[in-house]
Amino acid sequence: MHIVVCVKQIINPDTPAHLFQLDPQTKKQIRGSQPLVISIFDEIAVEVALQFRDKDKSATVSALSLGETEAGETLHHAQGMGAGPAFLLSDPAFADLDAFGRAHVLAAALRKIGETTPVDLVLCGQQAGDVELGVTGPYLAEALGWPMVALASNIVPASEGRIRFTRPREGGYAVLEAPLPCVATITNDQSNVPRYPSILGIRKAMKTQLPVWAAADLSLDRNLLAPEAARLNLTAIETARRESHCEFIPGQSAKEKGEHLAQRMRELKLI
Amino acid sequence: MVTDILAFCAAAEHELPRSALEVLACARQVADAWGEARVRAVLFGNNVASHAQTLIAHGADQVLTVNHPRLTSQAAEPMLGVLEQLARAERPAAVLLPNDLLGGEITPRLAWRLDSGAVTDCIGVEPGRSPDEVRWVRPTHGGKAVARMTIIGPIQIATVRSRAFEPRPADPARAGEVVASAIDVKALPNNVTVVDEVTHESEGIPLEQAQIIVSGGRGMGDAKEFVHLRKLADLLGGAVAGSRAAADAGWVSHDQLVGQTGKIVAPKVYLAVGISGAPQHMSGIISAKSIVAINTDEEAPIFKAAHLGVVGDWREVLPAFTAACEQLRGGG
Numbered sequence A: 001m002h003i004v005v006c007v008k009q010i011i012n013p014d015t016p017a018h019l020f021q022l023d024p025q026t027k028k029q030i031r032g033s034q035p036l037v038i039s040i041f042d043e044i045a046v047e048v049a050l051q052f053r054d055k056d057k058s059a060t061v062s063a064l065s066l067g068e069t070e071a072g073e074t075l076h077h078a079q080g081m082g083a084g085p086a087f088l089l090s091d092p093a094f095a096d097l098d099a100f101g102r103a104h105v106l107a108a109a110l111r112k113i114g115e116t117t118p119v120d121l122v123l124c125g126q127q128a129g130d131v132e133l134g135v136t137g138p139y140l141a142e143a144l145g146w147p148m149v150a151l152a153s154n155i156v157p158a159s160e161g162r163i164r165f166t167r168p169r170e171g172g173y174a175v176l177e178a179p180l181p182c183v184a185t186i187t188n189d190q191s192n193v194p195r196y197p198s199i200l201g202i203r204k205a206m207k208t209q210l211p212v213w214a215a216a217d218l219s220l221d222r223n224l225l226a227p228e229a230a231r232l233n234l235t236a237i238e239t240a241r242r243e244s245h246c247e248f249i250p251g252q253s254a255k256e257k258g259e260h261l262a263q264r265m266r267e268l269k270l271i
Numbered sequence B: 001m002v003t004d005i006l007a008f009c010a011a012a013e014h015e016l017p018r019s020a021l022e023v024l025a026c027a028r029q030v031a032d033a034w035g036e037a038r039v040r041a042v043l044f045g046n047n048v049a050s051h052a053q054t055l056i057a058h059g060a061d062q063v064l065t066v067n068h069p070r071l072t073s074q075a076a077e078p079m080l081g082v083l084e085q086l087a088r089a090e091r092p093a094a095v096l097l098p099n100d101l102l103g104g105e106i107t108p109r110l111a112w113r114l115d116s117g118a119v120t121d122c123i124g125v126e127p128g129r130s131p132d133e134v135r136w137v138r139p140t141h142g143g144k145a146v147a148r149m150t151i152i153g154p155i156q157i158a159t160v161r162s163r164a165f166e167p168r169p170a171d172p173a174r175a176g177e178v179v180a181s182a183i184d185v186k187a188l189p190n191n192v193t194v195v196d197e198v199t200h201e202s203e204g205i206p207l208e209q210a211q212i213i214v215s216g217g218r219g220m221g222d223a224k225e226f227v228h229l230r231k232l233a234d235l236l237g238g239a240v241a242g243s244r245a246a247a248d249a250g251w252v253s254h255d256q257l258v259g260q261t262g263k264i265v266a267p268k269v270y271l272a273v274g275i276s277g278a279p280q281h282m283s284g285i286i287s288a289k290s291i292v293a294i295n296t297d298e299e300a301p302i303f304k305a306a307h308l309g310v311v312g313d314w315r316e317v318l319p320a321f322t323a324a325c326e327q328l329r330g331g332g
């Protein structure tokens, strides 16, 4: 079983609101002094893949990222957690692609990876921690012509040529089965809190040569990289305004504040 | 030619979800701005035609029923197939879906097949006067930014965030037609099968229905401390919820997670205890009538959105608050 996890590198999503700034030209977040991190659901997807490999030692978990050179760090992070082979897709021609174009590039890379070791399962995060579109996994399913399971939280072994997933739902979960190869998007639940990467693992990963593929390395219709191929246009983006109207409850002590809060809420007919 | 806007409504096993009426409200807003446009609700499910009149009363001009036992809340693929056939045959200008499990999968896949773009999780729409003028409004970066996007392609496909659109009041006098779809659902591919469904015993009131939600975050410190929140919730007739930090720690279940990737709730009172107020959490409570926060850190972002705030340690504030509530309740 060969699982490929798509991991995106993003600017720290916990950037405090007062440090959050947008570049009016590129309409992207200005990084400032914020760290670059692995997108949260992608880290969870790596965890889900590794939990499967913990049970089935013959499985291979690869990581794939499209980004700038720094995205190599995110691949090392995945490898530090336990992922095996990693692949970086980097080319200035990829920089301004929309989600549609990025999916074409990722799909081309998955085909190329599959030439060496056939890919059985592609995992994507539920949504990227920055743009939060949640379209890439479904796009990949369409681009590859594979079935998909949305918002799974874990992989369950099934009979030959098939795979099962748990999917949280209201008041419980469902178990779904699909034929391989397929695509799944991964959401979080209690079962898939990501493990910490081992420092040793990251160091080891940093020493191995990371394959970096540009557009020319992929069999990809160049027209798909042209601006006219875009299907989405970000016409405007602005920081969300939040005015504070908070009424702070006074009191000499925390205990007194608690009592005053109850009285105030009663006055406002909230309780 | 009349422009059609399809509004996706899945009523699979249950009653008509509120999200269907929200999608309708968004579709209606767009149709009214465009003028010559018709809102067609595509109603999926098994024996759900009884909901057609409700959809008409809430803004549909036509209800197209797609009835089949295969159309359950876990079966996106056949619904995708139906919408694809409809879109290819009848060329609607737009398809709107809720931003939930089904909408989240169907929307991008449908867009890909129709060579169009898709915008997910919209909180607003600026319809312009025709399909090529629409600007979709959606939050990004955990709610720290708001983006306006246009779709380039033959069809506008978007999902709308839960609670972002208020359902139109029902107008029983509204007229509309009900048409049964002729699409052969059985012939559509369905690769994904449900092999098991497990239901936990759910405790208390579902979050979506709770008038009062008492929610705890990392600041609670430990799972066992949630008994204090449960006690308060029971006293006030509310439900207990938690932040992502609390859910990841296993202090609350995934069902109780509030926020962008959990539940989007709209209680009368949301009491946040030891929750910092990360944008991803706040986007789940934007529709709460009033937010009350207890936090030791006066700089915590939760106070930016809260209506009432207490700066203090919950260990001291909460027992006093609970006792005072008990007294107030006792005294009527």
Ligand SMILES: Cc1cc2nc3c(=O)[nH]c(=O)nc-3n(C[C@H](O)[C@H](O)[C@H](O)COP(=O)(O)OP(=O)(O)OC[C@H]3O[C@@H](n4cnc5c(N)ncnc54)[C@H](O)[C@@H]3O)c2cc1C
Binding pocket: A013, A014, A040, A041, A128, A129, B142, B216, B217, B218, B219, B220, B242, B243, B244, B245, B246, B257, B258, B259, B260, B261, B262, B273, B274, B275, B276, B277, B278, B279, B280, B281, B284, B294, B295, B296, B297, B300, B312, B313, B314, B315
């Ligand atoms: C893509 C994405 C999606 C996400 N989705 C969600 C989501 O759906 N829901 C969600 O909640 N989060 C979500 N998050 C996570 C979110 O960014 C925050 O990390 C999370 O909400 C933090 O939880 P918290 O407020 O409980 O913890 P913290 O941020 O650690 O805050 C704890 C707070 O408790 C206070 N505190 C500590 N001790 C006490 C005390 N004794 N008394 C009173 N106060 C005390 C502290 O001052 C602090 O403000 C998401 C993140 C990403 C990147």
Ligand SMILES: Nc1ncnc2c1ncn2[C@@H]1O[C@H](COP(=O)(O)O)[C@@H](O)[C@H]1O
Binding pocket: A005, A006, A007, A008, A009, A039, A041, A042, A064, A065, A066, A067, A099, A102, A123, A124, A125, A126, A127, A128, A129, A131, A132, A133, A134, A135, A136, A137
């Ligand atoms: N640049 C990228 N490199 C690798 N994977 C990506 C990239 N962009 C998106 N993905 C994957 O697609 C998921 C959803 O992203 P999005 O559709 O942009 O919200 C992410 O969680 C990743 O798994």
